[in-house]
Amino acid sequence: MNRPISTYKRVQQWAVFGRLWFxxxxxxxxxxxxxEKIAKYLAGKHKPIYHPxxxxxDHVVVINTKDIALPNKEWRYRMYYHHTGFAGGSSWTSAWELHNKDQTKVLWKAVYKACGGSLLRHNMMERLHLFPDDKIPQELMENISDHMKQLRPVPKALHEYTEEEIKNFPKVFEWPEDYVLN
Structure with missing residues (x-):
């Protein structure tokens, strides 16, 4: 007994096979x-139909790559190797120098390595769209269907707090009204 698939179920199935934009x-x-998280979405490991x-x-659009945060002293000590192919053409570049040249390159290289050595890596990297700030071209913006949750919360800067939030912030002790700081 074959029953027809409902319209909702059919749309749900097409969403699994279609390429979404995150x-x-x-x-x-x-x-x-x-x-690692971005490579998971580029490979499709979050889908039930995944096979190596x-x-x-899916496509992943990454914004604000200029504001990435490397742990500890990795800006200085992480080195990237490059060879031109000519004799004596090898060079090492630190992460901060590479980031100053191209603000998307450090994250691009990290995703490239996280994608593994599969022959599909080139196709996965073509679906990665990196932007140094939050300005995305309109034709890409129309395609975005969902967002990926950040791994760690972004703290607020001091100038982003309102006067009321600062006034109501819990204090360890109160200064006397007539106390003058020198």
């Missing part, structure tokens, strides 16, 4: 932890 905000995020030999991944 938005990820990299502000204050560790690029290496973020890269199938190219079923």
């Amino acid at each position: 938005l990820f905000d990299a502000k204050w995020q560790n690029p290496f932890d973020s890269a 030999l199938s190219d079923v991944g």
Whole structure:
């Protein structure tokens, strides 16, 4: 007895097979932890139809790559190797120098490494869209259907608090009204 599939179920199935577009905000995020999460979506590992030999991944749009946060002293000590292919053409570049040249390159290299050595890596990297700030072209903005949760919360800067929030903030002790700071 074959019953027809409901319209809702049919749409749900097409959503699994279709390529969705996800938005990820990299502000204050560790690029290496973020890269593992982004690579998971690029490969399609979050879908029930995932198979290592199938190219079923989604598009990921990453904004604010200029505001990534490397742990401890990694800006200075993490080095990237590059070779031009000519004799004596090898060079090492620190993370902060690479970030100053191209503000998307550190995260791009982290995602490239997190995608593994599969032959599908090139196709996955084509579905990665990196932007140094939050300005996304309109044609990409129309495609975005969902967002990925950040791995760690972004703290508020002091100038982002209102006067009321500052006034109501719990204090360890109160200064006397007539006390003057020198």
